[in-house]
Amino acid sequence: MVRFLLVLSLPCCAFAADAVPEREDLLRQAAAVRPHASGFRWQQIPWHVEAADALKQARDENRPLLVWLAGGRDRDGSPLERC
Amino acid sequence: MIRLVAPNFVPVALNTDRLPDTDEGRFFRNLMKQWPQGLWVVTPDGKVLAHHYHRNTPGLSARDNAKKWVDGTLAMLEEAIRAAGTLPPRAVRAANPFPDRGVGLTTDGARLAVSVIGQLRGKQEGAPAVDSVLLAKDEWAAFAPPDGKTEWSLPEATGKKFAPALSHLTDSILAPRPADVTRAEITARVARQADGLVVVRYTGAWQSRHLRDGNEKFPITAEATGRGVGVYDPAAKAMRSMVWVLKGTYRNGAKATPVPTAAVVEWVAEPPQE
Numbered sequence: 457m458v459r460f461l462l463v464l465s466l467p468c469c470a471f472a473a474d475a476v477p478e479r480e481d482l483l484r485q486a487a488a489v490r491p492h493a494s495g496f497r498w499q500q501i502p503w504h505v506e507a508a509d510a511l512k513q514a515r516d517e518n519r520p521l522l523v524w525l526a527g528g529r530d531r532d533g534s535p536l537e538r539c
Numbered sequence: 540m541i542r543l544v545a546p547n548f549v550p551v552a553l554n555t556d557r558l559p560d561t562d563e564g565r566f567f568r569n570l571m572k573q574w575p576q577g578l579w580v581v582t583p584d585g586k587v588l589a590h591h592y593h594r595n596t597p598g599l600s601a602r603d604n605a606k607k608w609v610d611g612t613l614a615m616l617e618e619a620i621r622a623a624g625t626l627p628p629r630a631v632r633a634a635n636p637f638p639d640r641g642v643g644l645t646t647d648g649a650r651l652a653v654s655v656i657g658q659l660r661g662k663q664e665g666a667p668a669v670d671s672v673l674l675a676k677d678e679w680a681a682f683a684p685p686d687g688k689t690e691w692s693l694p695e696a697t698g699k700k701f702a703p704a705l706s707h708l709t710d711s712i713l714a715p716r717p718a719d720v721t722r723a724e725i726t727a728r729v730a731r732q733a734d735g736l737v738v739v740r741y742t743g744a745w746q747s748r749h750l751r752d753g754n755e756k757f758p759i760t761a762e763a764t765g766r767g768v769g770v771y772d773p774a775a776k777a778m779r780s781m782v783w784v785l786k787g788t789y790r791n792g793a794k795a796t797p798v799p800t801a802a803v804v805e806w807v808a809e810p811p812q813e
Contacts, residue, residue, distance in 0.1 A: 478730060478738055479768045485784050489801035491654050491667030501544050502634040503552050507563040510551035514583040520623050522548035522616075523570060523579040527555035531711050535552040536636060537670045538703065538711040 505534055540609070543616040545631045547623070548580060552636075578612060580619035588622040591615035601665075640671055641806050649679040651781070655802040657707035657789070664798075668714070670703035672804060682727065683771050683778060684737055689729040698723030698743060704785050704802035705747050705761035713791060715747035715761055722746040727769075735774060741767035741783065751791075763787025763800065780807045 503524075504510035514521045526535040533539030544550055555571060558564040570579050570587070577592030593608040620626075639645045641652025651672040656663045678697040685691055699717040706714035725743040732738070743765040751757035765785035772779050783804040788797035 476736070476738055476768070476770055478740065479770060479780065479782060482766065482768045482782050482784060486782060486803040486805070489656060489658075489663075489784065489786075490803055491656050491669075492663060495667045496669070497541060500541055500633050501550050502631055503550050503636050505552060505636045507551070507553060507559060507567055508561065510549055511563045511566060511583065514549040517549065517629070518583065519626060519629070520548050520580050520582050520588055520619065522544055522550045522619075523567060523581055524550070524552040524577075525555050525567065525570065525579070526552075526576050527557070528575055529711060530556050531716070532554070532557065533670075533711065534554055534636070538668060538709060538714055539554040539556070 499536070503536055505536065540613060540616065543613070543620065546628045547620055547626055578615060580616070580623070582623075589615045589619035605666075637671070642810055643808060644679075645673075648673070648675040648677075649778075649806060650674075651804050651806045653703045653802060653804050655704055655707045655800055658799040658801060661799075665707070666709060668703075668707050668709045670714075672700050672703055674700055679778070682739070682741070682769055682781060683776070684727070684729055684739060684773075691727050693725040693727065695723050698725045698745065701725075701743065701745060701765075701785075701804065702747060704765075704783075704804050705745055705763055705787060705800070706789055707798065707800045707802075708789075708791070712751060713759060715749050715759070719749035720745060720747045730768075732773075735772065736779065737771040737773055739769040739771060741765075741769060741781075743767065743783070743785070745785075745787070758793050759789075759791050761787060761789045761800070763802070765802075765804075767804070778806070778808065781805065 510521060524535050527539050531539050553567055555575065558568050566585065570581060573590060574592050577590060579590045580588040582588065591611055593611055595604045596607060639650050653670040653672055655668045657665050678700060681693045681697050699720040702715045702717045702720050708714060723745050725741055727739050727741050730738045730740045746762045748758060748760045751759055763785045765783050767781060767783035769781040770779040785802040787800050789800050790797045
């Protein structure tokens, strides 16, 4: 779960070959202004972002859906970010 | 909330302006006949078990309204669980709905991960905004050193794509879009070359202005400056990583006190090593 959070919200760690001091210095500055991890706990929920996939899974499991609908401003994007 | 949702329901988050014109899209569009936004619990055959749409209570503080929002959502979920009856628990695994956010290339270019916070006395104030900067292939290519150059400027249109990094607010009506950016300057300079890699330093400056709901009485402005570092592999002709830190201010209304903001924009070619 913690690793998932790191991948989704903190893609900060390139592989060892890219241990570049300038980048490491900026990552330290970024760490000071990154949102608290607590702000991303809702991302632990396994959200679907495609209507057909979600409905199929719900029907397969015979289980209700929790549906988050947002928009109305003709913008691209997802409620999981901004839309 | 996670404890209530993940084991009981199939969670889905959809943009109402991008619902497909299919039977599945119409299934979800039908929910909007009740209200255009919000949270629903609905059975696969379309029966609504519960619905919640938060409205701020005038006179309550932002903190109290936020608590009201959470309490209302929890109550709705508990109501839905009761209405659903006995449900077998789900074997749930966390999943990343945007695996290309901040990692690797997309079919169209690259998707940079953005997080933005508002600040009060130098510390995060309020919930963060998460977003993406979507760059087409030619826009992404502009971050790489052009042949024979060690200093260059990126096209303004590419710089404008950083608009999501200018607002800490999660409501998209309050966030500038690229078309709202009035100034976007990104310059790049090769800092050094070592171990087969090229280190690039970027500097950027942005300003934006838009009107809430198109109303001249409610201008929203933002500005920011930023520094970035990119790592480029000239042999592979590919970026390896990029990270930016932006600092700025955001003003929601002509007479509003500017709110300091800070944003991180980042990308890596491959997921972190395990």
